[in-house]
Every structure is written in C-alpha cells, then in structure tokens.
Amino acid sequence: MTSRYRPDPRFAALGDEYSDPVQPADFPQDQLRWWNGRWAQEVGLDGLDAEARKAHFHRFESLPDNQSEPRAIRYHGHQFRTYNPQIGDGRGFLFAQLRDSQDRLLDLGTKGSGQTPYSRSGDGRLTLKGAVREVLASEMLEALGVYTSKTFAIYETGEQLHRGDEPSPTRSAVMTRLQHSHLRFGVFQRHAYFERPDLIAELVEYAITRLVPEAADMGEDRAAALLRAVTERSARLAAQWMAAGFVHGVLNTDNLVVTGESFDYGPWRFLPHFEPGFTAAYFDEQGLYAYARQPESVFWALQQLAGALSLVGDREALIAALETYPEHYKREIVTAFHHRLGLETKGDDSDSALVGGLLNASRALEIPFEALFFDWFCGDASRERALQSQRGALYRDDQFASVLNKLTERTPLRPERLSHPYFNKDAPVHMTIERMESVWAPIADRDDWFALEQTLTDVAEARAAYDLGRGRVGFLAE
Structure with missing residues (x-):
C-alpha cells in the first residue's frame, strides 16, 4: 500500500441488521483482464504486485485495516414498479471502504463474486461479456461527464456459465467496482x-x-x-x-x-x-x-x-x-447539454430553446448522437470543422439552420480544448451496440482482446480531450 491508502470501514460498523457476512466463491482461474491504474493510484492501491492483486481482488482477502470479511448488503426494491422483498446482494458484496484524496468515503463492491443469502436460485456469477460491458459503460460515461462508478478490476474465473439470453456455455468473470456508496434506495x-x-x-x-x-x-x-x-x-x-x-x-x-x-x-x-x-x-x-x-x-x-x-x-x-x-x-x-457542447449558458429561456432545437434537428436528420457533440464542441469555434466533416451535408440542411444560428451565438467554454488531437479525427469514439458487439466478438471467437484495448484507448483520449470532469461535483477526483 502507498501513503494514499486510507482504510475506513464504516458500513460494517453499523452492525448485522444492515448486511450479512459472506464467503467469496473459490474460482478455478485468475486471469487479470482489467486493472484501473488511474483509480488504483487515487486510492493508494497502485503499489500492489500481481500476487497481491489476486489476493485482494480475486480471492477477496481483506485489505489491511479494512473490513474483516465481505458483507452482502440487505435491501428490497421496486423492480419495474413491482415491490420485491426477496432481493438483496445476490451476486456481490461490499468488500472494503476507504478515503479518496479529498477525504470522501468510497466503497469497493463486487459483482459475480459468488452466492449469498439473497442469491435465490441464481449462481452468483457474472459472465465475462457482462464484465466487458461494465468497463465499456463506466469508462465511456466518465469520458462524457456522467457521475459514474468506476470499474476497478476484472478477473476471468474459468467457469462455464449457462444463461438464457446469450450463447451458452459462456465464460465467467468477477468484477470489483469503486464508487462513493452502495447505499441504495x-x-x-x-x-x-x-x-x-x-x-x-x-x-x-x-x-x-x-x-x-x-x-x-x-x-x-x-x-x-x-x-x-x-x-x-x-x-x-x-x-x-x-x-x-x-x-x-x-x-x-x-x-x-x-x-x-x-x-x-x-x-x-x-x-x-x-x-x-x-x-x-x-x-x-x-x-x-x-x-x-x-x-x-x-x-x-x-x-x-x-x-x-x-x-x-x-x-x-x-x-x-x-x-x-x-x-x-x-x-x-x-447545464448538462451545454457542458457537453462546451458552451456557456445564458441563464434565460434561450438555453432550453437551443437544447430542444438541437435534439429536434438531430432526430429529423438522424445525425449520429455522439458525432453531433463532437462536431459542434465549443460551438462556432468548430464551425469549419463540422461543415467539412462526413456529416457536413446534414449541417447545411435547412432543418439545421436555426440551430446553427443558436450554436454560433454562444460563448465557447475553454475552447483551447479543441487543440487536442482527438478533434482532428473524422469521427468520435462511440459506444452504440454495434461497437460494443464488435469489441466482444473477437474475445468470444479467438480470445483476441485487441479491439477492447483499442476502444478503451480511444475512450481515454476522448476523456482527456473533453476534460468534462474538471470541477464537477461528484467525480472521484477533480
């Protein structure tokens, strides 16, 4: 551990009315598939070697001075608006709690770590595809300025799982996520x-x-x-x-x-x-x-x-x-739409008019959602780039004219971000279902992880270019 590691197991201290001690599954394989180096550094776990990582994030041996055992949190909930009193942490648990650099409490929780008292008929496992989907979603959302949990670690576990909604048998994994709390409604x-x-x-x-x-x-x-x-x-x-x-x-x-x-x-x-x-x-x-x-x-x-x-x-x-x-x-x-556009708000009704007009034109012209914000980031500062892009003809359409006027009336917010090489690309990274499946297919077919690695590299480049997390309340580090 580094000096940034600050254990603080507060939830377990509340007592047994809120959670149950559980044992993690004994997995036959321990192939590390994802390790979030950025956030490991933030919480002081970047010094762990390969064996220590396996001990804590595959076998879930307790971190120093942290929870003595994993805890499955007790909860109920409305599922599709029907109340279900039979649920709880059925394939995950709270593993540890610690502080970030701003003294905020964080959880390390799992998914696919084995059965608990709330598993019902489930096996408590996670498919490898499900773990890949988790890291793609969390990394992309962070890049786009959404306050999201972070996928911290993924190990492939060597079990063959049977699922009704994907080809089976399929590969298995166990995932750890980092977030500020698992205190669900x-x-x-x-x-x-x-x-x-x-x-x-x-x-x-x-x-x-x-x-x-x-x-x-x-x-x-x-x-x-x-x-x-x-x-x-x-x-x-x-x-x-x-x-x-x-x-x-x-x-x-x-x-x-x-x-x-x-x-x-x-x-x-x-x-x-x-x-x-x-x-x-x-x-x-x-x-x-x-x-x-x-x-x-x-x-x-x-x-x-x-x-x-x-x-x-x-x-x-x-x-x-x-x-x-x-x-x-x-x-x-x-605020969120202007933040994504890299534009300042005016504080009047024209703000909503811009957002509404932009979405209506996008729908009518079927402009790719992610490309719209990439092309017009910082408004008028991107005019030439947008009009010369693959989607330039759509932006010259009469249905986009009124939106174009509103966009160019706005003051860019930190327009120096446009100097990032990301904005020299023809198209932005996106995470539609087609992109996600194209990442998974080579893994499933021939254990080829290059597409995932390249996609995550592209997402990291977008995160750096947009820099949407700076100064935003809720991000783990700002």
Whole structure:
C-alpha cells in the first residue's frame, strides 16, 4: 500500500441488521483482464504486485485495516414498479471502504463474486461479456461527464456459465467496482417494510455524515434534508444520462443510490441518434425505462424513497423536498447539454430553446448522437470543422439552420480544448451496440482482446480531450 491508502470501514460498523457476512466463491482461474491504474493510484492501491492483486481482488482477502470479511448488503426494491422483498446482494458484496484524496468515503463492491443469502436460485456469477460491458459503460460515461462508478478490476474465473439470453456455455468473470456508496434506495425500503424506524434513522445519519454532507444544511428534519439533497443529486444524474445519450435500462429502486451516481450496467445502450422511445432492455416491452422516460423514472423512485423515510421524517417536509425535483432537473438538463457542447449558458429561456432545437434537428436528420457533440464542441469555434466533416451535408440542411444560428451565438467554454488531437479525427469514439458487439466478438471467437484495448484507448483520449470532469461535483477526483 502507498501513503494514499486510507482504510475506513464504516458500513460494517453499523452492525448485522444492515448486511450479512459472506464467503467469496473459490474460482478455478485468475486471469487479470482489467486493472484501473488511474483509480488504483487515487486510492493508494497502485503499489500492489500481481500476487497481491489476486489476493485482494480475486480471492477477496481483506485489505489491511479494512473490513474483516465481505458483507452482502440487505435491501428490497421496486423492480419495474413491482415491490420485491426477496432481493438483496445476490451476486456481490461490499468488500472494503476507504478515503479518496479529498477525504470522501468510497466503497469497493463486487459483482459475480459468488452466492449469498439473497442469491435465490441464481449462481452468483457474472459472465465475462457482462464484465466487458461494465468497463465499456463506466469508462465511456466518465469520458462524457456522467457521475459514474468506476470499474476497478476484472478477473476471468474459468467457469462455464449457462444463461438464457446469450450463447451458452459462456465464460465467467468477477468484477470489483469503486464508487462513493452502495447505499441504495432499496436499503431504506427494506427497513420500512419491516417497520424499523430505528434502523432507518441510523441510515439517515450515516448518509448525511458520511456520504451527502450538504444535507446537514438543508433543514432541521434530518430525513427531509437527506431527501432534498438526494433529489438534487438524482436530478443531476438523470440530466447527465440524457446529455450522454445513455439508456440505463433498469432504473429499479435498488439500482439508484443516495449519492446520485450511476452504477450497475446490465442491458445499457447509447443512442445511435436522438430517439425518445429508445429502450435498452429486450424485456422492457412497455418502454418503462426508455431514454426519454428516465427522468420520470428517477422521480418515481425518489417518491418510493420518501415513502420509506416517512417512518422517521415529517410528511410535509418530505413532500416539499420531492417538489424541488422539476426545478432541479430543468436547471440540470440545460447545464448538462451545454457542458457537453462546451458552451456557456445564458441563464434565460434561450438555453432550453437551443437544447430542444438541437435534439429536434438531430432526430429529423438522424445525425449520429455522439458525432453531433463532437462536431459542434465549443460551438462556432468548430464551425469549419463540422461543415467539412462526413456529416457536413446534414449541417447545411435547412432543418439545421436555426440551430446553427443558436450554436454560433454562444460563448465557447475553454475552447483551447479543441487543440487536442482527438478533434482532428473524422469521427468520435462511440459506444452504440454495434461497437460494443464488435469489441466482444473477437474475445468470444479467438480470445483476441485487441479491439477492447483499442476502444478503451480511444475512450481515454476522448476523456482527456473533453476534460468534462474538471470541477464537477461528484467525480472521484477533480
């Protein structure tokens, strides 16, 4: 460990009412497939050699002065708006907690690490393809300015898994993610279900003290203050997803956390072009979690959190906290889209008009979603580059004319970023389903990892070029 390693196992200290001790699976193979060197350095784990990495992130032996054993967190949740009291950490656990360079508490949690008391009929495993999808989603979202968990480590584990939604048998993996918290809305729901206001009150204090410190200044009613802060953070996350063209796919209450960060990437998709009804999950037959319904879904989940908090908080204060969501979202959606465009906002109705016009023109002309922001980054400063691009004819179309005027009226934000070599490319890196499958196919066919490595290199270049994380609340490091 380096001096930056600062263990702080706070959640386990809350006691056995919140989690259960579990044993990780004994895997037959330990092939390291991904190690996040950037974030390992941030939390002081960059000094681990190959054997130490395997010990801690494949066998899950305890990190020094950290949790003595893995803990499967207890939670319930609404899944596609149907309450399910039979869930919890079924194939993962909280492995460790530590501090970042800004003294913020972080979790190391797993996916695919074996069965727990909440596995039900599941095998507690993760497919290798699922792990690859996790790292592609988290790396791309970080590059696009979304407050996201970070895929920290992936080991291929050597087991053959059978799944009904992909060719089987298929390869297996175990993944560790780094994020500020795994305190899901469903954790509060579980304790409300069992009518334990004492446990909810303790969770509220843990969240305010350890995770969402701004809530301490948002009112005397602690539960309502927490909800107010979580509502603002969640509105920001929903807006960031929309600006990234990202569809999470499964916005159940157990997949949303109080810190307002994005995590758990199963059937995600990125938009090929702007389409409000675009869905990610093949089983979302009604489009409940379609792209344009994500802000509504987040608000619905916040209402369920409020219901659980009503056991310890004032009802009117909780309602007042929820009612702030529309204004927060209205502000954050404008901020997120302008942030992606590299433009300053004007602070008036023209901000929303620009975003709406841009999306309408994008839909009518079927402009690739990611290319639109790449071509017009920093507005008028990219005019010549955009008009000479592969998509130049679309931008000369009459349907784009009014948007072009609005774009060129805006002041660029840090236009020096356009000097990055990334903006000399003909097209940006994107993560549509076709790109994702093209990464996975050579791995599945001949164990060829070059396409994944190249794609992650391209994403890292985009992250450096856009530099969207600088100064943004919620990123692990700024």
